[in-house]
Amino acid sequence: xxxxxxxxxxxxxxxxxxxxxxxxxxxxxxxxxxxxxxxxxxxxxxxxxxxxxxxxxxxxxxxx
Amino acid sequence: xxxxxxxxxxxxxxxxxxxxxxxxxxxxxxxxxxxxxxxxxxxxxxxxxxxxxxxxxxxxxxxxxxxxxxxxxxxxxxxxxxxxxxxxxxxxxxxxxxxxxxxxxxxxxxxxxxxxxxxxxxxxx
Numbered sequence: 001x002x003x004x005x006x007x008x009x010x011x012x013x014x015x016x017x018x019x020x021x022x023x024x025x026x027x028x029x030x031x032x033x034x035x036x037x038x039x040x041x042x043x044x045x046x047x048x049x050x051x052x053x054x055x056x057x058x059x060x061x062x063x064x
Numbered sequence: 065x066x067x068x069x070x071x072x073x074x075x076x077x078x079x080x081x082x083x084x085x086x087x088x089x090x091x092x093x094x095x096x097x098x099x100x101x102x103x104x105x106x107x108x109x110x111x112x113x114x115x116x117x118x119x120x121x122x123x124x125x126x127x128x129x130x131x132x133x134x135x136x137x138x139x140x141x142x143x144x145x146x147x148x149x150x151x152x153x154x155x156x157x158x159x160x161x162x163x164x165x166x167x168x169x170x171x172x173x174x175x176x177x178x179x180x181x182x183x184x185x186x187x188x189x
Contacts, residue, residue, distance in 0.1 A: 002104075003071050005096050010078035013089030017082075036086075043092045050099040055142060057106040061113055062138025063131060 005050060009043050016040075068101045091152055098145060132177050136170045 016039035023032035075097040083090025113134065120130045143166030150159035 002067065002100060003074055005100060006071065006075045006078060006093055009089065009093050009096055010082050013082035013086050013093075016089070017085035020085075040088060040092075043089060047092050047096050047099065050096055050103070054099040054103045054106070054145070057103055058138050058141055061106055061110055062134045064135060064138060 005046060009046065012039050012043055068104060071097060071100060091149075094152055095149055098149070102141070102145065129177060129180070132173050135173050139166060139170050139173065142166075 016035055019035045020032045023029075023035060075093050079090040079093040082093060116130070116134075117127075120127060143162060146162045147159045147166075150156070150162060
């Protein structure tokens, strides 16, 4: 849960950048862009869940 | 504390590695670290808040007066987090808009205390 999330995001980032390079080299620019977009959305989902968790904690803590 | 420091170092190294190719992923790592670290710390802060509430209860101060103070503190934390995230992404204008919105909402929460003070002064006079 703790460091796992950061490792996960870093792994997705490296994977997506490698896929991006491979797809770009083989001349499929639009698929490379789609991969980048998909990776970004997946990571955004992970991060947004964690931020929502944080905001809920702060809200519960300070009695909103 | 040690855990947060360790996660921070690991996150910084990974962010540098990843943001060479994908700057947006580096930003995401920063954001994820911020959320994780603050969530860990928030659990500890709960005891302090409990202590403040207990002291206020025992001292006989009106409990309604301390609620806005805690609310403003929480809003300040949330605003600061969002502003820092936007600054990291290089969106300074969005960051300052969030700042202004946070200030206005804090003012709205704090206004009843100010009016209560004015009312108190007028009753004394």
